[in-house]
Amino acid sequence: MSVRVQSQPFDMGDEVRAFTARVGGAGAVVTFSGLVRDEGGTLSAMEIEHYPAMTEKALEDIRAEAVERWALDDAVVIHRFGSLKPGEQIMMVATAARHRADAFQAAEFLMDYLKSRAPFWKKEIGADGEAWVAAKDADEAALDRW
Numbered sequence: 001m002s003v004r005v006q007s008q009p010f011d012m013g014d015e016v017r018a019f020t021a022r023v024g025g026a027g028a029v030v031t032f033s034g035l036v037r038d039e040g041g042t043l044s045a046m047e048i049e050h051y052p053a054m055t056e057k058a059l060e061d062i063r064a065e066a067v068e069r070w071a072l073d074d075a076v077v078i079h080r081f082g083s084l085k086p087g088e089q090i091m092m093v094a095t096a097a098r099h100r101a102d103a104f105q106a107a108e109f110l111m112d113y114l115k116s117r118a119p120f121w122k123k124e125i126g127a128d129g130e131a132w133v134a135a136k137d138a139d140e141a142a143l144d145r146w
Contacts, residue, residue: 002075003059005050007082015092019076023096026073028103031094032111038086042126046133048081048090049121055079062113070106072097077110079120109146115139 004010012033020029036046059077067075072095079091093110097103115136122133 002077003056003063004076004078005052005055005059006078006080009080009089010078010092012089012092015076015078016094019074019094019096023073025098026096026103027098028100029094029096030100030103030107031092032107033092034090034111034114036084036086036088036090040126042128043086043124044127045083045085045125046090047083047123047125049123050081050119055119058117058119062110062118066095066106066110069109070095070097070102072102072106075106075110077114079114079118081120112139112143112146116143 012031016029016031019031023029036043059079063075063077066072074096076092076094078093080089084090091114093107093114095103095106095110097106116139124131124133
């Protein structure tokens with residue numbers, strides 16, 4: 001399956017090997033993995049919530065748009081939910097195309113979408129309490145270029 005929303009961790013190496021094996025005719029494979037970051041050194045966890053049917057449909061739609069727009073051989077989006085600790089993987093994007101420019105651009109497009117529009121709600125839990133993560137102007141601006 002090309003879109004997965006799951007609570008359990010995934011093995012990036014296994015995912016990339018399986019993806020690469022599926023896209024044997026591609027000339028380029030681009031991968032990206034996002035991690036929970038603790039910029040202030042006080043984060044104990046990030047809780048990620050979503051509505052399953054809505055989230056999966058939104059991710060499938062944006063993946064299909066990327067595949068068509070950049071003539072990709074394939075693309076994968078994996079996103080986790082639940083309680084995640086600093087340093088844990090939140091998500092992974094992989095794209096495959098005949099040429100590297102298409103694979104890189106499609107991966108950036110998918111990442112920009114995931115950062116600003118994907119229907120996930122994130123709450124940071126730390127020494128100072130809990131706070132929902134607000135949208136960032138920089139993330140919105142990055143999406144505007146597409």
